[in-house]
Amino acid sequence: MKTFLSLILPLLISSMAFGQDSQPRVGRDAAARYFQKRDPAQTYQGGAASDHYLALHFGRYMASQSYEWGKNGQEDDVGKNNFGVTYRVGEWQNSMDLNLRLDYNEFEVGGEKPTKLSFLPLITFPDASSRFPLYFGAGIGLGVFFKQASGKSSLSLDYQLVAGARFFDIFENTGFFIEAGLKNHLLILSSGQLNGTFLSGGLVFTF
Numbered sequence: 001m002k003t004f005l006s007l008i009l010p011l012l013i014s015s016m017a018f019g020q021d022s023q024p025r026v027g028r029d030a031a032a033r034y035f036q037k038r039d040p041a042q043t044y045q046g047g048a049a050s051d052h053y054l055a056l057h058f059g060r061y062m063a064s065q066s067y068e069w070g071k072n073g074q075e076d077d078v079g080k081n082n083f084g085v086t087y088r089v090g091e092w093q094n095s096m097d098l099n100l101r102l103d104y105n106e107f108e109v110g111g112e113k114p115t116k117l118s119f120l121p122l123i124t125f126p127d128a129s130s131r132f133p134l135y136f137g138a139g140i141g142l143g144v145f146f147k148q149a150s151g152k153s154s155l156s157l158d159y160q161l162v163a164g165a166r167f168f169d170i171f172e173n174t175g176f177f178i179e180a181g182l183k184n185h186l187l188i189l190s191s192g193q194l195n196g197t198f199l200s201g202g203l204v205f206t207f
Helices: 002-017 027-035
Strands: 053-070 073-076 079-092 096-107 115-125 134-147 155-171 174-187 193-206
Touching (some): 053 096, 053 174, 096 134, 096 155, 115 155, 155 193
Antiparallel strands (some): 053 073, 053 193, 079 096, 096 115, 115 134, 134 155, 155 174, 174 193
């Protein structure tokens, strides 16, 4: 828990250091900007063509432990790099977003180097249309190993808890974000488990 808090605390500090524009950054007027009423045309919609959200990210496992996965029982620091893309596929207006996250992960366990692609429906709040800089989310989905440790399942149940800070339209429709959280999996057809914390960053596009 201390490791997770140490990853999230810098996000909270950095969000206060950046402003979206020249409007007030603190106080009641600044907070009110994020809670202005928007068009409630639908309770849920897929997002207009002019309001798509796409994020590209690169990250690294900061700490990780595997259990009954490799040859040595429990191992530490088995998670390595991860790359991914997150695309918003739907929105509950004034509430939260439904995203699809594709996450490519690299590991080193038991002298072998498994690689995996995760397919995760990811719910984040508040919705990106609010332009609020902080967000939180959770997702669960399927992991498919391109290369796996000997005798272990090629499928896994993956789940993530995330918190981040995002800054839109730094240059035209391009911004950036930083994200940290938990990234875990359970092997489906054999024993094996991974618990990890990660830190990642990348670009955010709205179009």
